[in-house]
Amino acid sequence: MFTGIVEELGEITGVERLPDGARLTVRGPLVTTDAKHGDSIAVSGVCLTVVDVDGESFTVDVVHETLRRSSLSKAERGKTVNLERAMAADGRFGGHVMQGHVDGTGVFLSKDSDGLTHFAFPPTLGRYVVEKGSIAVDGVSLTVAGIDKEEFSIALIPTTLALTTLGRTEPGDLVNIEVDVLAKYVEKLAAVHLPGTAVENGEGKEDA
Known part of the structure; x- marks a missing residue:
């Protein structure tokens, strides 16, 4: 982890x-x-x-x-x-729960005058991305500042820009996206109780 x-x-x-x-x-x-x-x-x-x-x-x-x-x-x-x-058992939990299992790639779009950095991401991941929720971009734990359809924004502090690759990213560059794994588990567990709801890898049915 x-x-x-x-x-x-x-x-x-x-x-x-x-x-x-x-x-x-x-x-x-x-x-x-x-x-x-x-x-x-x-x-x-x-x-x-x-x-x-x-x-x-x-x-x-x-x-x-x-x-x-x-x-x-x-x-x-x-x-x-x-x-x-990988996190040591006695380490500080400074970010959020991450598995290192990338869900897909996004694209760095731009940085606006308010200091927000914008990324495009696959529409299939949209349901897992919420404002003020956690998301990982190229392995960096970040907080979603805003979301609009197939795009989300984050506010990057100077330290993050200096100590990670996000400070070197150019428009059009691919980035790895990992959404909050807790959201995916909640979705699958809840799906069996919601008529007409289906999710990937199980379509709402519990595993045998």
């Missing part, structure tokens, strides 16, 4: 395309200090399993499903990424 508090900016130093996915090498001096084989590290919001650690770099495998759903499909050497280790 993650909380969306980015620990450091890393850099993709190697990309190997494989028949069933890709293998990435990422430099992260802080997150590798105690990393070992099998650990989880979120790379721009995507939970990945460490398969090797070499000095200040770690290697992860990325399957097709992850490439399809996230911006890692466009991973390239030299790209800067947000890094966060």
Whole structure:
């Protein structure tokens, strides 16, 4: 589990395309200090399993499903990424509950004169995004300032801009979106009690 508090900016130093996915090498001096084989590290919001650690770099495998759903499909050497280790049991809960399971990609649109940053997102995720609710963008825990159909806005403080990739994002760039997992569970649990309501992966029916 993650909380969306980015620990450091890393850099993709190697990309190997494989028949069933890709293998990435990422430099992260802080997150590798105690990393070992099998650990989880979120790379721009995507939970990945460490398969090797070499000095200040770690290697992860990325399957097709992850490439399809996230911006890692466009991973390239030299790209800067947000890094966060899985939350320790005795750690502070600074953000919100995040799994590192990206729901889809959004697009950075613009920043207006009021300091709000605007993103487009898939319409299928709209029901999970609420004003003043939590959302993760490239692995950063953020609060929704406003929402309008297929677009939402957030207010980014200077610290977030300086310490995450969101300060380097340009209009048109893809970003990883993870909605609040609690909203998805509530939807599925409530659906069985609402006549005519169907949800994905179960269509309102309880699992056997």
